[in-house]
Amino acid sequence: MGAVPYDTYARQLGLLAAEASRGRWERIADDVHAALNGQAASKLRSLVPRQVRRDTGSFFTTGAVRESFEQLLSLNAVQPDTRTYWDPTCGAGDLLLAATTRLPLAATPARTLTDWNRRLRGHDLQEPYIAAARMRLVLALLERHRQAGSDAPLALDRVTGAFPLLQLGDGLQELQIRSTEARFRGHILLNPPYGMADADPTCRWSSGSTSQAATFTAAAAVALRGGGRLTAVLPDVLRSGSRYRAWRDELTGLLEVEQIKPHGVFDMHTDVDVFLLSAVRRHRGHSGEVSWWPEPQAVTGRTLEDLFDIRVGPVVDNRDPRTGPQAPYLTARDLPAEGEMGLPERVRNYPKQLIAPPFVVLRRTSRPGQGSKGGSRGAGVLVVGDVPVAVDNHLIVASPKSAGIDRCWELLRVLERPETAKWLDERIRCRHLTVTAIRSLPWDSEDEPS
Ligand SMILES: C[S@@+](CC[C@H](N)C(=O)[O-])C[C@H]1O[C@@H](n2cnc3c(N)ncnc32)[C@H](O)[C@@H]1O
Numbered sequence: 001m002g003a004v005p006y007d008t009y010a011r012q013l014g015l016l017a018a019e020a021s022r023g024r025w026e027r028i029a030d031d032v033h034a035a036l037n038g039q040a041a042s043k044l045r046s047l048v049p050r051q052v053r054r055d056t057g058s059f060f061t062t063g064a065v066r067e068s069f070e071q072l073l074s075l076n077a078v079q080p081d082t083r084t085y086w087d088p089t090c091g092a093g094d095l096l097l098a099a100t101t102r103l104p105l106a107a108t109p110a111r112t113l114t115d116w117n118r119r120l121r122g123h124d125l126q127e128p129y130i131a132a133a134r135m136r137l138v139l140a141l142l143e144r145h146r147q148a149g150s151d152a153p154l155a156l157d158r159v160t161g162a163f164p165l166l167q168l169g170d171g172l173q174e175l176q177i178r179s180t181e182a183r184f185r186g187h188i189l190l191n192p193p194y195g196m197a198d199a200d201p202t203c204r205w206s207s208g209s210t211s212q213a214a215t216f217t218a219a220a221a222v223a224l225r226g227g228g229r230l231t232a233v234l235p236d237v238l239r240s241g242s243r244y245r246a247w248r249d250e251l252t253g254l255l256e257v258e259q260i261k262p263h264g265v266f267d268m269h270t271d272v273d274v275f276l277l278s279a280v281r282r283h284r285g286h287s288g289e290v291s292w293w294p295e296p297q298a299v300t301g302r303t304l305e306d307l308f309d310i311r312v313g314p315v316v317d318n319r320d321p322r323t324g325p326q327a328p329y330l331t332a333r334d335l336p337a338e339g340e341m342g343l344p345e346r347v348r349n350y351p352k353q354l355i356a357p358p359f360v361v362l363r364r365t366s367r368p369g370q371g372s373k374g375g376s377r378g379a380g381v382l383v384v385g386d387v388p389v390a391v392d393n394h395l396i397v398a399s400p401k402s403a404g405i406d407r408c409w410e411l412l413r414v415l416e417r418p419e420t421a422k423w424l425d426e427r428i429r430c431r432h433l434t435v436t437a438i439r440s441l442p443w444d445s446e447d448e449p450s
Helices: 002-022 025-036 039-047 050-056 063-075 096-102 108-119 125-149 154-159 173-180 213-222 236-240 242-254 404-418 418-427 435-439
Strands: 085-087 120-124 166-168 189-190 197-198 208-212 227-236 255-267 268-280 307-314 325-330 339-341 348-349 359-363 378-384 395-400
Touching: 002 025, 002 125, 002 154, 025 039, 025 125, 025 227, 025 236, 025 348, 025 404, 050 395, 063 096, 063 227, 063 255, 063 268, 096 120, 096 125, 096 189, 108 120, 108 125, 108 339, 120 348, 125 166, 166 348, 173 213, 189 213, 189 325, 189 348, 197 213, 208 213, 213 227, 213 236, 213 268, 227 236, 236 242, 242 255, 359 404, 359 435, 395 404, 395 435, 404 418
Parallel strands: 085 120, 085 189, 120 166, 189 227, 339 378
Antiparallel strands: 197 208, 227 268, 255 268, 307 395, 325 348, 359 378, 359 395
16 A cells, blocks of 8 residues: 555645745744654654555654754755755655755745756655655745745746656666666765665675665665765664675775764664765775774774684574583573673583683673663673583673683773773664674773783
8 A cells, every 4th residue: 555645644735835835924834844844754653554664664854863964965065055966765855855955045936946846856656755745845945935035926836846856766776777877966865765675686795685775875876977975864784784894895986985974763763773974976996995983992902802702602592402411501681780690590401612611791682872781781791600601692702812700800891981882882883782893892901911
């Protein structure tokens, strides 16, 4: 059924735009304000069932993320902008609305509309979103004129025919067409669907199930002509996950990345961490490295992997056979928030690798900004005992290469530092800490290791 119920809201916006075009502001000013801000997203939640939103990748950029997006756009356009903007997955037009704040006004709404009609393009698979986006853009234009004191009526047929370059269509296909035909010389705005889909067999940087956000972004980078810009809101896993390293390499080969801004959770209804990206398509060649996360800035210049062997606990409880010797079995459930513990009481037969204490474990699942049981994110627990332990795969294990228990205590102090929590939050905002991230954690201990 797609997003058909959203059509009710799109029609309401059409009526509102018609009122505004006649200059009847006293009755509608508040409604227009709501329509240009979070209302499109709240109507999406109330009209379109959650499962449909999920299946179609529908959530609209509003509130703090849209403000950050707007700030990024404003960094590179001090003068009124003369560019063309294209959102290939435009939804109800929030990113295009952010871009209109950069566009100049002509003497009258009618003339401005003629100009903006050429400069704003969008695609989406859901017709009601496109209809809503067009009417919201009309409202934004009329509201800007009202604020500038150059208010004048706009004929109704101009309202109903506004923004013809916002069209029903597959944005990915449109981007791919641009990679072989005339490349796009303007500014692509992107907050694509985040669901998974199989990568195309010709894809150079991924195979199998792949984030659609990664696929859209790579296609956008290819579709741009040299000097064209890309500003995007993307799931944080693309910035910090080892799964997307080849994607990052692909992008930095095509784009001069100007800014990468970790943002945190998308909004209170959409529990996904995102980051913002601002980049320019290179004219040719690849120049230099891009840091997608903060570089290690350890005073000592060392990272954790210089001093510890770091791995994921080997036991996959529901898959591994319960054969072999019986051993103490350490799971995330049995860990204190932080500090030291002896051997766990839980036991399990395990035929493969056991790990000898002392070692430090970290929970793999921990949200940015907080750890479990009130501990800080990345808080470690020292495990001591005289027999080897079977460690569950929800834990990351750090075994000291030398200096045994003393080195483990040093590690707990490093993990407790606020600088470490901040580094982890910026390095990896998605829910799973990774071995790669933990290995590259700066070793900034007051007790300089020997
Ligand atoms: C995360 S929403 C973002 C919408 C808008 N860019 C924003 O930031 O508010 C993604 C949008 O992509 C649309 N979409 C999903 N697959 C698409 C495709 N292949 N082509 C065009 N639009 C698509 C969905 O309908 C949805 O409106």
